[in-house]
Amino acid sequence: MSVSRLAPLSLKMALYEAKLALLASLSHRAKFFLLMFTDLTLALVSLGVWLAVSESAQGLPMDRSQLVTYFVARALVSTFTISWLVYLVPDNIREGHLSGRLLRPVTPLAYFIGNNLGGKVVRLFLLVPIALAAVLVFGAELRLPSDGLTWALFGLSVVLAAAVAFLLDMVITSLSFWLTDVWGVESAYRLAERFLNGGLIPLALFPPWLLGVAWAQPFRYTLSFPLEILTGSLPPSGLLPGFAWQVGYVVGLYVVYRVQWRYGLRAYSSAGA
């Protein structure tokens, strides 16, 4: 089937899967609220620590209001960018659900993307009271951009960040084609993510000799980059290279995914007969 006929069908399947995920997630409202509350509290703990540092520190690259804005926004942005493929892809591969999906004239990616987006709708609704509470508590200290262009760039970078996070997760979990238990790799991936995506330690606060690596590594583009745009800690000259890297990662990771599935599906079908 040609790509041009495949695309609308894949879109329809993605939307269908999104609806399924949304309906499923409605019965887990309490669980999601708990998760988001926990996420926010973790961000606030990090904020508390860095505020304590800024009290006694000389020459910290981020000032107080930037830190407050950064960590309040962090909890909200990460709701847009999370990905939970480790609970879907390995099981699909190991238990053969993938076979049914592969028979259809739709790219398997449509299912996973649909599931990801559908699962986020409920979380985004739950985000509203949390966001309002955050604005009420921190209102005076928040420093948000005043011009529409920055907000537009922020929005774009969040969408791209969600794509990078999703594809990175897909590449890692697709190793299930060759590994019986992918939890070890997943665990290492999440550990690296914790320290490198700016959620715990803003990348601007990394030691100078590590900054080059910090700016280039993929985890920056799953969370830190949008936050840098929002808090103004990214100089205008950093915008273009930043977006170039972000788009580059989306494209590059997609290519890796295609290669993985091309060879992975061969291994898959040879075992599943």
Next chain:
Amino acid sequence: MSTVFLHARLWWQFVQLDAMLLVEYRVSFVFGVVRQVASLALTVWGFGLLYQYTESIAGWSRPELLLLLGVFWIFSGAWDVLLEGLQQVSGDVHYGRMDFVLLRPVSAQFYLSLRRVSLLDVLNVAMGVGLVAYAGGLAGISWHAGNVVVALVLGTCGLVAIYALRFIVVTSVFWLTGVSNPDAILHPVFQVAQYPVDFFKGWIRPLLTFVIPVAFATTFPAQALLGTVDARLVPAGLVLAVMALYASHRFWLFAVRHYTSISG
């Protein structure tokens, strides 16, 4: 007294069970070790970043903060070794296994809390002790037996009090059947416990001392080792721990009275 021995012997059985599992799944064990060492190394590095711009944060120097991190690893390691059984409680209620737990001739609270012993995490305790020794050396501590005992007492009080809090949250599963693992709400507690409560301002400090006694779990034991702790905290901690444990037990009994079993 014989019930105490019964429970103690039962717990020793749980330990042996986990030892057998560890030996069976050796690769898992090795990977677990590597991951934990990496996690500690990264956290220590992260703490180093905090001190790039200052020598002291809220009165804590870098070696003192590393000492607290070591205390945290001991606390967190002991927690993981002993209390893994609590993760299964919501599943037990869901799938009707709770009936079988309640039928056993041992304390249900004891069984549910301590039935799974995770020996792998003893490694975390050992790494914590190592970090405490190393950081203590850097901070120039003189090791007094009295300080160590006080630290252990305060840490145990914190552990018991936070356990009681977790058990109360887990007991709520009897009513909140839709939520699996409501004690996930306590995850931030483990994030906060890595830092001295002095880092946090205003009403957060009393919250972290008396409501969610993180301070007793890590800050006060660290201060005890540094020789700066307030001695009145020891009786305060003991009272807090006993009261919390009692409250968790009463709440459990209340929940069980209102539990209609699966066949009910």
